[in-house]
Amino acid sequence: MAAITTIITGATSGIGKETALALAKKGHALYLLVRDVVKGDELVRQLKQQTVNKEIFSVKCDLSDLHSVYTAAEKLKSRLFAINVLINNAGGMYPMRKLSHDGFEMTFAVNHLGHFALTMHLMPLLQKGQARIINISSEAHKMGKPDFDDLNSEKSYSSMRVYGAAKLFNIYFTKSLAEKYRDKGITAFALHPGVVNTAFGAGAGGMTGFFLTIARPFMITPEQGAQTTIYLATESGLHTKSGTYFKKKKLAKVSSAADDAAARERLWQVSEEILMAHPAGL
Template identity: 75%
Template sequence: MAAVTTVITGATSGIGKETALALAKKGHGLYLLVRDVVRGDELARQLTEQTGNKEIYSIKCDLSDLHSVYTAAEKLKSKLFAVNVLINNAGGMFPQRELSKDGFEKTFAVNHLAHFALFHHLLPLLQKGQARVISLSSEAHRVGKIDLDGINSEKKYSLMRVYGMAKLFNIFFTKSVAEKYQDKGITAFAVHPGVVNTSFGTGTGGFTGFMLSLARPFMITAEQGAKTSVYLATQTGLHTKSGSYFKKCKVAGTSSAANDVTAREKLWQLSEELLKQHPPV
């Protein structure tokens, strides 16, 4: 049995796939939470062939459906004694306003609320594993404006506004986990992977799509983008940096909004209330 058990979302492409490959090479037991199980099973097979690591599994988990998140967490709890690393890698950027199965604006649902739910339902395993919780944020958090009354963007939808707010919420989540669970042995880190040339954002139109197309020739590879996540999942002696935002494997500064403790606590409370309204069936 692997010495380290890692759970990762969004591993079938881009940064997540490269992160999974690197950790498979290091002997981590991997549980890939995937929306498409066929792709997930194929990736698990490929990673085993490439690395010789036979402890790689895929579990269905659609982050736009809280019931799917709860079901995935229950499967993990039935299979595992502990989780040592949880990587909230998956994310989403949606050109037009869409709603999740539970009726939430999809950017908020996929980037924040689903991972918040996953963390809470895996908490017994995370505590036993003295886990590291790694969440992919972005420098886009700097354009995020805190609007806890408008998380569903019902009045006005702007792709970069909702995405920036979601990435800001990833940092809020990281800081809150670090504070609330430090006595449980859980540490938390947020990551800016870099501006990575993946399929992320494909189909985005307008000014954002135009800027993405201009930037692509200068973007780093998915393998390079995975380096900080892999570093945080494997490096020793990081407990004193819990709650930090990392870029290029080093602690980096955040926007002033990311240090708003009152808003951060309100987000935590709101997220708990939303999950209570959508409990496991």
């Protein structure tokens, strides 16, 4: 039987790395989309040493650069016939406002826009593979209040506020994928991995940094944090739950804002418009 082909972003550390290791052990053919090629190649070497799996590869992809996303997608399309699992795992929180290569606020660019572009560019292969698309969200989405008139946070900036909005966008994207591609064999899931002890949020100042420092001794390990992602990537019989949000491998409630169908559709339209206006296109 052919190996399951799985794409993972943000696999060089934290829960992404633990997810990659677990799926490598299960025999998935893994394509690790990495910003740092040196780290990516080292991870490939480590995973091959730790498992009998030789079908592990790294592909350069900087989610804050839409041209890099497009180039990575084209490389995958030239090598693969179908994709069975796409794990949009990479994310980031930035203590100070900064802009992506394309001029978008970095939290929005990395957590949502880059993954939206990647998923859309790979959609032909995802449909061929009847794929599961797994988006790493967070309970922080419950703090999210999208402002479509200020997606670049030019009026004001708070790292937790924009992060909460980005995690809410992950749930919007999940629900939209499940709805729009239901008849194409696509299923989509969002999840909260838990409060994981990783380098995430390193350098955060103010109250965010203070709370991260206090909470760190009580955080779960990256291996524990990866369990819901691994479950959603491998468990059978989940197709009826497409479009839902999981925590600790169980269905979980989302905020009332996450059920706003009009906001969900607006995010999709805005994201499409951004990509169509970019030289890489859709």
